Amino acid sequence: MVKQMGDIQAENVEIEKKMREVARSLLIEKEVDVIIGYARGTVPLSSSPIFIKNVEDIDSLIWDNLCYVNLARYVVPPLTEFVDNEKVELKVGIVSKGCVARALIHLAKEKQVDPEKIKIIGIPCNGVVNRRRIEKELGEKEVLEISVSNDQVIVKGKDFEEVLPYQDYLNELCKTCKVKSPPMSSSLSDVIVGESIEISSVEDDFSDLSEYESKTPEEKWEVITELLSDCTRCYACREACPMCYCNLCFVDQNKPIWFGKTSEMSDIIVFHLVRAMHMAGRCVGCGACSSVCPMGIDLKLINRKLEKIVKERFDFTAGLSLDVMPPMMTQKMEDSEDFMLGEH
Amino acid sequence: MNKAVVESKQDEEWQPKIIAFLCNWCSYAGADLAGVSRIQYPPTIRVVRVPCSGRINPFFIIKSLIDGWDGVVVSGCHPGDCHYISGNLVARRRFAIVKELLDFIGIEPDRVHFMWASAAEGELFAVMIRKISELVKKLGPNKKFEKKW
Numbered sequence: 001m002v003k004q005m006g007d008i009q010a011e012n013v014e015i016e017k018k019m020r021e022v023a024r025s026l027l028i029e030k031e032v033d034v035i036i037g038y039a040r041g042t043v044p045l046s047s048s049p050i051f052i053k054n055v056e057d058i059d060s061l062i063w064d065n066l067c068y069v070n071l072a073r074y075v076v077p078p079l080t081e082f083v084d085n086e087k088v089e090l091k092v093g094i095v096s097k098g099c100v101a102r103a104l105i106h107l108a109k110e111k112q113v114d115p116e117k118i119k120i121i122g123i124p125c126n127g128v129v130n131r132r133r134i135e136k137e138l139g140e141k142e143v144l145e146i147s148v149s150n151d152q153v154i155v156k157g158k159d160f161e162e163v164l165p166y167q168d169y170l171n172e173l174c175k176t177c178k179v180k181s182p183p184m185s186s187s188l189s190d191v192i193v194g195e196s197i198e199i200s201s202v203e204d205d206f207s208d209l210s211e212y213e214s215k216t217p218e219e220k221w222e223v224i225t226e227l228l229s230d231c232t233r234c235y236a237c238r239e240a241c242p243m244c245y246c247n248l249c250f251v252d253q254n255k256p257i258w259f260g261k262t263s264e265m266s267d268i269i270v271f272h273l274v275r276a277m278h279m280a281g282r283c284v285g286c287g288a289c290s291s292v293c294p295m296g297i298d299l300k301l302i303n304r305k306l307e308k309i310v311k312e313r314f315d316f317t318a319g320l321s322l323d324v325m326p327p328m329m330t331q332k333m334e335d336s337e338d339f340m341l342g343e344h
Numbered sequence: 345m346n347k348a349v350v351e352s353k354q355d356e357e358w359q360p361k362i363i364a365f366l367c368n369w370c371s372y373a374g375a376d377l378a379g380v381s382r383i384q385y386p387p388t389i390r391v392v393r394v395p396c397s398g399r400i401n402p403f404f405i406i407k408s409l410i411d412g413w414d415g416v417v418v419s420g421c422h423p424g425d426c427h428y429i430s431g432n433l434v435a436r437r438r439f440a441i442v443k444e445l446l447d448f449i450g451i452e453p454d455r456v457h458f459m460w461a462s463a464a465e466g467e468l469f470a471v472m473i474r475k476i477s478e479l480v481k482k483l484g485p486n487k488k489f490e491k492k493w
């Protein structure tokens with residue numbers, strides 16, 4: 001579970017200050033051309049990505065419990081600029097909590113990101129607040145302001161103020177997250193600046209899944225269809241995911257048409273099933289998909305299962321190091337065949 | 345269809361329809377061997393010949409389920425025997441994930457099967473198909489992906 005909290009707000013202010021310092025010096029030293037970070041969103045309960053090239057703008061960088069976007073999303077394809085009619089790749093500094101760094105590391109393994117061209121500005125994360133759950137809780141009431149102090153989320157609106165327990169409104173995936181800062185290893189020492197932790201493998205018992213997994217197929221189907229029944233197939237979850245960078249996504253393919261384009265249950269479930277397949281060994285558990293879902297669907301059940309499969313089968317956790325080959329990019333003669341039909 | 349045929353159809357026990365993706369270099373030949381050796385197995389399977397188990401896009405399996413096949417079998421060369429060296433090893437990792445995820449969303453584990461059978465294993469092929477047919481039959485028709493509208 002999450003560590004005993006001090007004053008989260010105060011911690012975040014500290015983190016924000018340090019992050020701005022690091023970002024400022026990277027820009028001044030010309031180590032990077034652009035900083036990607038978080039800025040205040042235009043509506044309450046949101047944050048937005050920001051691209052900063054001028055040192056004067058550094059103070060627009062923020063860090064709080066609503067920085068749910070995974071910024072690794074913005075470096076695939078690489079950022080470029082025309083200089084003297086020539087396209088050059090920019091060097092980018094990216095504000096990275098643990099999951100952003102993990103996404104970048106994994107993308108580097110997939111050769112989508114060049115580690116020479118990025119600087120990971122590491123920050124320790126306290127977890128992000130699940131804004132969809134807050135919205136649900138408040139119903140019609142419009143939130144104008146939100147703050148976190150000690151272990152409470154305080155939301156204010158026109159004629160109301162509510163205090164919610166922080167733990168209950170934390171993103172589900174943040175509750176089980178073990179990599180709150182960028183994972184450091186020797187091959188990354190030039191890439192990561194700022195906060196980091198030494199971690200080579202993640203211990204996890206996945207006990208949060210055991211109740212669901214003990215269900216019968218019928219019960220599972222019921223839970224899953226219920227969970228996804230509101231999905232409108234807007235694909236916001238795909239758009240927010242740092243790992244979804246295919247030029248042509250299977251849902252947009254029309255030759256062959258693998259499955260229907262409707263939001264009928266069967267089509268919805270196939271969309272999520274295949275999305276999950278494509279995420280195995282790649283999902284970094286940032287929860288960005290759930291945070292952006294306009295229907296408030298929490299995909300953590302599926303994301304946790306993906307983590308579990310690759311951990312148990314291949315002892316792999318996505319995005320921890322540049323030195324480990326992701327399981328779906330390789331194979332071994334002695335891989336388990338426990339799922340196959342034997343002769344007896 | 346005349347009345348007698350319709351009636352005899354109704355009398356018949358329900359038989360599952362199973363789609364089998366067989367690697368050209370091993371299992372397809374294995375099935376062929378079972379045929380020429382006149383080894384009996386239930387007529388529940390329809391074969392799709394693929395060049396290697398590595399050719400099988402997991403979407404083949406899912407699309408089969410969407411299209412209403414009651415069961416799916418995938419069979420390739422034994423590890424080490426793949427015509428393309430590691431096609432089946434890559435496929436094996438993929439299949440493990442497909443299988444686990446299908447179980448996870450509540451598709452009965454016995455609907456989708458993976459196996460190895462060489463060109464010499466006609467007997468084994470028949471045994472496996474018999475077994476799979478039994479398993480799928482017990483589950484009844486595949487209706488989960490049926491469209492409601």
Ligand code: SF4
Binds near residue numbers: 237292
């Ligand atoms: S963001 Fe939500 S509603 Fe949109 S496709 Fe994803 S799960 Fe469905």
Ligand code: SF4
Binds near residue numbers: 241279284
């Ligand atoms: S699937 Fe969701 S949790 Fe996993 S990497 Fe993509 S956005 Fe993050």
Ligand code: FES
Binds near residue numbers: 370396398
């Ligand atoms: S050739 Fe048969 S599995 Fe690859």
